[in-house]
Amino acid sequence: MTAGNDFDPDHPPELFSARLTPHRSLNRVGFLVVMAFVSVLSFAAGVVFLLMGAWPVFAFFGLDVLAIYWAFKISFRYAKAYEEIHLTPSELYVRRVSHRGHVVEFTFNPLWVQLDRKIHAEFGIERLYLVSKGRRISIGSFLGADEKASFSKALMTALQAARRGVTYNPLH
Incomplete structure (x- = not known):
């Protein structure tokens, strides 16, 4: 045999x-690109409001970026299943x-x-x-x-x- x-x-x-x-349509590089785009956009909009004297709005734009980052991290954690x-x-x-x-x-x-x-x-x-x-x-x-x-x-x-x-x- x-x-x-x-x-x-x-x-x-x-x-x-x-x-x-x-299924996850966004890989690590895509995540970094999206976060960089959101961060730059939020920072630019926050600076405009800061120059107008509405400084609390600048802080809220920062919180928005943190919330988006946190949501992506949770999504990536669930992708391990x-x-x-x-x-x-x-x-x-x-x-x-x-x-x-x-x-x-x-x-x-x-x-x-x-x-x-x-x-x-x-x-x-x-x-x-x-x-x-x-x-x-x-x-x-x-x-x-x-x-x-x-x-x-x-x-x-x-x-x-x-x-x-x-x-x-x-x-x-």
Whole structure:
């Protein structure tokens, strides 16, 4: 037997693997550009009001810049959250990590798990759930409707492959 067609029952083949992360359209460089623009604009407007004698307005422009900075930092902190989903013929494993690093793990038998989709007529897929033996967990809550549709199609295909079982082809 060659290494190319070895079958190890302790490590079944992975049928599906995904890491879901929240979408963030602004990277670090973009953040620095936006903050520089807001800071320069606020400083210029604040100086105009300062020269007119309305010095408290200058301080409020500074507070606005701090508020925008704080909002971006919170957004970047929440971007650290992710979900990992791994499917083998004998196990569906979901690992959810929050932005604070808290980990929650779920394990399902792929023969019993169902993918439930909550669909809105106008907006598409709103929610995805894994349902098995009375347990129902939400997955991919931060994905957009098109991303949820693509993800659910790929996961359903993999779940169907898991239900068919492992196929061993000694020729490959």
